[in-house]
Amino acid sequence: MERSKIKIKNFIFSILLFTFLIFNFISCATVPRQEALNLPTFNVNGISYVPLISICQQKNINWDYDSFLRKISLKKQNTEINLIVGSHVFLVNGNLMNLTRPVEFYKGIIVVPYEFYQKTQRYFEV
Numbered sequence: 001m002e003r004s005k006i007k008i009k010n011f012i013f014s015i016l017l018f019t020f021l022i023f024n025f026i027s028c029a030t031v032p033r034q035e036a037l038n039l040p041t042f043n044v045n046g047i048s049y050v051p052l053i054s055i056c057q058q059k060n061i062n063w064d065y066d067s068f069l070r071k072i073s074l075k076k077q078n079t080e081i082n083l084i085v086g087s088h089v090f091l092v093n094g095n096l097m098n099l100t101r102p103v104e105f106y107k108g109i110i111v112v113p114y115e116f117y118q119k120t121q122r123y124f125e126v
Helices: 002-030 052-059 116-126
Strands: 042-044 047-051 064-065 070-077 079-084 091-094 094-098 104-106 109-113
Touching: 042 104, 047 052, 047 079, 047 116, 052 064, 052 070, 052 109, 052 116, 091 116, 109 116
Parallel strands: none
Antiparallel strands: 042 047, 047 109, 064 070, 070 079, 079 091, 091 094, 104 109
């Protein structure tokens, strides 16, 4: 009788430990490391967006905006990135890249999905 109680306790402990580890790994994998940016973020339709101007200021990126074409050009050293408000695609030195969400206007400013920062940060490191 004593052995069966020990087996049950071990089984319950194993399930609890497994559950704890699963939830711990799931939560770690889904949390973007935005706090390292020290930038304001906006939740637009459930997606984290960052003001493009804030990224440009933090990384010393020169930028230009054509309001007629809604085109944004970012330049720093040998890197040029072109985006269009409302588009899921952008160009890095002429190479096409995709976003899961488009570049947007939010409260009068241009915001990009946090994914954009993740995909382009290596191009603007000095």
